[in-house]
Amino acid sequence: MTNSPTLPTLSRSDVSGTSSPARTAALADTTRLATPFARQAKAGQRKPPHREEDNFDNLLTDSPTAMEFDPQNFENTAPLHLAQAAPDNRSGTSESQDANTEIPEPPTASQTSDSNGLSSFLLKPMSEHTPSVVASWFGTAPIGAVLSGSVMALMALQSKDKTTSTTPDTQAPILRSADISNSAGNQLVLRYSESLNDTLPATSAFQVMVDGISTTVSSVARSSDMNNLILTLGTPITRASQVSVSLSDGSVVKDLAGNTASTFRDQAVTVTDLVAPTLLSSQAITNAEKSVIVLRFSETLKSGTLDPANFSISVAGVSQTITAQEVLGDSIRLTLGSKITGTSPNINLQYTPPTDISKAVKDAAGNLAAVIGPVGGVAITHTLDTTAPALNTDTLAVAATERQVRVIRLNFNEALDAGSLPDPSSFTVNVASGGSTQSVAVSSLRLSGSVLELTLATTVTDMQAGLRVSYARPSTGNILKDWAGQAVAAFARSVSTVDAVAPNMLSSRFTNDRTLELTFDENLSSQGPLASAWSLTANGGTVLKAATSSVSGRTLTLSFATAIESSKTALLAYTAPTSDQTALNQALQDSLGNDSGNISRTLDTTGPSLNSVNGAVTSANGLQVFLNYNETLLSPSSSGTPVIPAVSASAFVVRKSTGESIAVSSVSISGTQVLLNLASALKPSDTVSVFYTAPTTNIAVNNAALQDSSGNDAASLGSGVTGQAVTNNAVLVKLDSNVAALDQLVIQLNENITGNLPALSAFTIKAGTVTQTITGIAKDPADGSKLVLSLSGSVDDPGALLVSYTQPSSNPLTGASGKTLASFTDQNFGQVITSTNAADTVNGAANRVDYFLGTTGNDSLSGLGGSDHFVWPDFGASGPSGFTQTLQDFGFKKGSGVLQGTAEADLLDLSQLLNGYTQANQASFLKAIKNADNKLVLQIDHDGGSVFTPTANLLFNNVTVNASNQLLINGQFISDTVNGVSANLTLLTLIDHLRLEGQLIVL
Incomplete structure (x- = not known):
């Protein structure tokens, strides 16, 4: 043809x-x-x-x-x-x-x-x-x-390059490129040279590496034009990263003629930067000449002309004129038409992107910065800067970024002006190696905030070399200075040893149900990673992206828009950007720029549980219950952020098998243990259980619950009437010893005494250094838990009252539980203090039971805490000579506040002082009055004559009397019960009150 x-x-x-x-x-x-x-x-x-x-x-x-x-x-x-x-429905045929x-x-x-x-x-x-x-x-x-x-x-009939082909199609499809460019950053496109058939490789045939870390391929599809394969990634990649893709079996990929593609390995993937720059910090700075506002962003901005009309700035509510605007690296400097006055005025800024994107704030890829400031604008701090910037004083202020030195980092105490970097020749780097010193030129400078990096023209490979950096301020041109124009002085500093270790995450906790706090083993770079680099798979498998990410010291805080549910698995993931040996990239890194790799960490969402063995036990004295958990518990704190509230004592109930509840007076937490302090002691024979009512479960640490350091709550203990069983380790112990009428000593145990009593030789009693003679031993018929030791005479030797007990082999002191009292030596149960005839100031032992033996003289007596005894001897027929004894801190059983209450209840023993006293003639012996200083005075007529004549006075210096004759301590009333009705203690009711409460002995 x-x-x-x-x-x-x-x-x-x-x-x-x-x-x-x-x-x-x-x-x-x-x-x-x-x-x-x-x-x-x-x-x-x-x-x-x-x-x-x-x-x-x-x-x-x-x-x-x-x-x-x-x-x-x-x-x-x-x-x-x-x-x-x-x-064709037309009739006929077409002719030539x-x-x-x-x-x-x-x-x-x-x-x-x-x-x-x-x-x-x-x-x-x-x-x-x-x-x-x-x-x-x-x-x-x-x-x-x-x-x-x-x-x-x-x-x-066409060939693959769209030209006439004279042979059958035998050419395999060729992979031309790979890229990630969709807005979500989760589609990796493999672009081939021709159309592919519908045979697709399995997801497992591909390996995608992001900065050296493998990421999941969740699906494989063919594009609509049939020329591309689309891999959907499990983790989006929206910023420039080092990404590669490999295909283990290329024969699965075929063109329409059936020709198979090749296997490939580590094919580079182009990643389109789709992340817009975000505002990191904003500050207003004023010097002697002008005020500027510096906005620092998350990445380097594209240089260009900004329109001041897109910025709105107000100071103390007054709109400000912007006279100049500059894009300088990652920062924007706005110069105001008038200076800001005052140290802390209200400064607000708003930015609205223009329709003309050539004048918008954007990064090098053209991603536009978003609107800045809600209604009213973002608040800006103001600094009146008159101080020149300087290098930090710590040893890492000047440090190399790697052991073979190419970059040296300088850390200043404030941000420097990004538009005033000097020529690199203003820096000198001297390298001392092998006995000689050589200079290495600085080829470039890079600034981010307060961190300046020097890149050397050549790498220093001798890792033992000593390096020293010097800066000489140029006489002309740009100089190092802060945003207020204060110049950096010349300096010379040694370069520190390189820290090449990336930060490691130590712990995590939810400070509230939307905020996750991560703690690392070293301080992090203040710039920190982008929020988009973090994700949390929680709430039953939902992937939640972090809304914000902020850094403070060793702590990185992530916030989420959705509340995190407790007791469900939570997987934290961090996708690291391309590793960079500088501190200037937005990555999880320490202050020296050591980048952490990808993180995939299952967070602790399991609450602490009670140990199966010895989970709940009592103390030996029966006054505490210990709850032992399987992990460290979070202690309450009112000073930190967030505040960790204490668990209320009312959340716990300790109950005996008889149904009697023992009040929990306080709760403390130490390590893995919870300590419940009881208002009264458990006896060794008691069967005990404990109940704990947990609050509504919350994953955060800011609820008042037993929880671990991650904020996971412990479950409630007990249900209904059945509590958590408590192992009762209480032993038979003496609760205290008291002198009774100065010729007896009473030892009280924590349960009733049973069996035969030990011999007298088992006990030793000393007052000071003088041993007292014991003449008898018996149980108190009114209280089976008390043992009464009779002495040969009154205890009047001054000094500590010391009691010892040696457990005998036969007839040891035994309680109702069958447990025996252990031996003890020289237990101090207070002081026996004898005042002289002079005006003495006598202090007892703090928190002990002291015995004051009053004599003549205007003495001042202070028990300093504890249930103290004030005892007056028989002065004979003539009685005392009208002296006044001052009681500085008398404790009332029904009082409240410091040194008041049952444990501080003091005792007045006037039984030897009062001659011929009977209950019927009490008014002839004792009278309560208010002195000129509105203080309580107990007047004593020792023989109760027909005319009341005080021969001794007791001044209660800590008790005041108001106009209604009511008694107050620490500004609080003392409660009383009169004829079954609750009332406040008065002068009229004082004496009967003390006698009925066992605080006044008159017979």
């Missing part, structure tokens, strides 16, 4: 019938460039039969004999499948026309492809002129045509 001339080429969109210049040109050239095929049709040489009723698939099977193309150059061996065309006949509108077309990559088109309506017209649409590509009435099938 004769080759046709080259025809104009149309795109596939032109084939569809839409108007275009290319289509118009093709139609115009059709008459002039009519193909031989068309001429043959016109001459009737090979006019295709009109077989519209035939099955079109069968027609295509026979088509090679009817097609005007050279079978030696093109061969399509694959079956071609096309949809049945709609029949000459070359000048008007060409009809081109037909509409539908396209399919066979497995060899050959494109086929089904076109209608048609005429016999259609082959030459259609041929022009496909340019130089040869076309096979099958005509059936007004329907034609065209097979365009």
